[in-house]
Amino acid sequence: MTTPQNIRVAFWHNVFSPYRVPLFQQLAAFDDIDLTVYYGSMKDAYRAWHVEFGEGYRYGVLPSVSLPGYPYKFNYTLINELRRHRYDVCIAVENEIGCQLAYIASRLTKTPLILWSIEIDYEIIRDPQERTLASYLKRLPGFLKRKLPQIAYAPFTHGAAYVKRHADAYLVAGAATERHLRNAGATGECFRFGNTIDTEKFAQRLSQQSPNALKQQLGIEKKRVILSVSYLQKRKGIQYLIKAFLQLPVPDSVLMIVGDGEYKTELLKLLPNDRHDILWIGHDEDTSKYYAMADIFVMPSFSDPWGLTVNEAMLAGLPVIATTNIGAKELIQGNGFLIPPRDASAMKEALERLLLDEPLRKTMGVRSREIIKDYTISHSAEVCRQAIYAVQKRRKI
Incomplete structure (x- = not known):
């Protein structure tokens, strides 16, 4: 039986980010947290970041496939990884495919799922120069290129919305992210980790x-x-x-x-x-x-x-x-x-x-x-730890 001194935590992160490595290292340094990080991808196509995973925490990069016209990778081994190791708590980044796979695994193993999110709702403001007929016609091919895959993969969008509403708890970057999740129907407890750097x-x-x-x-x-x-x-x-x-x-x-x-x-x-x-x-x-x-x-x-x-x-x-x-x-x-x-x-x-x-x-x-001065890795890690303990405690009740 798992004791409070050794909570086994899986953290699925959609892509490697150098900003997150210090947080993972700090979480893994806690005596009562046994952390494994699963990266969905080594490289973001839109980032020129140098990939250096660092030391002090356990991690792996999952195999993936890309779906035609769809921006997110499919980590087809994620469910099996989470089921095989039967972690005490799972944390997953808000992402259309990955968070659903983590949610499915968490329900199969009766493991609490914490949704990690930095997403916000945007105010849509158009540039007046983009409101002309010529501008609309120029953007039409790009619009169709984006819209058709959205229609084809609509089930993923609805599935991600379901996970937003039904996760056991939420780790949120700040106030705007919490509003985003509440607007999406989330009712669970939100823990603000304060998005930060080292x-x-x-x-x-x-x-x-x-x-x-x-x-x-x-x-x-x-x-x-x-x-x-x-x-x-x-x-x-x-x-x-x-x-x-x-x-x-x-x-x-x-x-x-x-x-x-x-x-x-x-x-x-x-x-x-x-x-x-x-x-x-x-x-x-x-x-x-x-x-x-x-x-x-x-x-x-x-x-x-x-x-x-x-x-x-x-x-x-x-x-x-x-x-x-x-x-x-x-x-x-x-x-x-x-x-x-x-x-x-x-x-x-x-x-x-x-x-x-x-x-x-x-x-x-x-x-x-x-x-x-208050936005530190130590603070973020401690908030993550509080969220882990909160869902673990409810699991035992």
């Missing part, structure tokens, strides 16, 4: 940087730096940041974009030939040097479940401009500005205010550090 490691990297020397290397030592760190997809909203920057009447500033992606070609079309104040850094595994030399951080996404780069920027003591369509908006509390998505004008006003007011930038930067 703050100690990142703070150490920041402390090792020499901002003035770095700025000198780039020839921007007398410039104020607006920073955005992002994979370059349309939904990341960098196009609106560029439009806002091009309107700024502040000549001694530069826009630094760290990241790469398929949308860069479209972004380059927005730039006049005579503008040399936008720096394209590309992908870099160590982003701390860019935060260290920045004055303002911007996250212009119009759909992002959280946005851990906001955590990084706040740890660096930066004021943050972000849209209301990201989960991390709950971190903006007197340390920056929240603006509507797809609104270059509002972004320009927020940027101009911060660029012209150094005392305000410093005050907001101090506030960023005050807020983010």
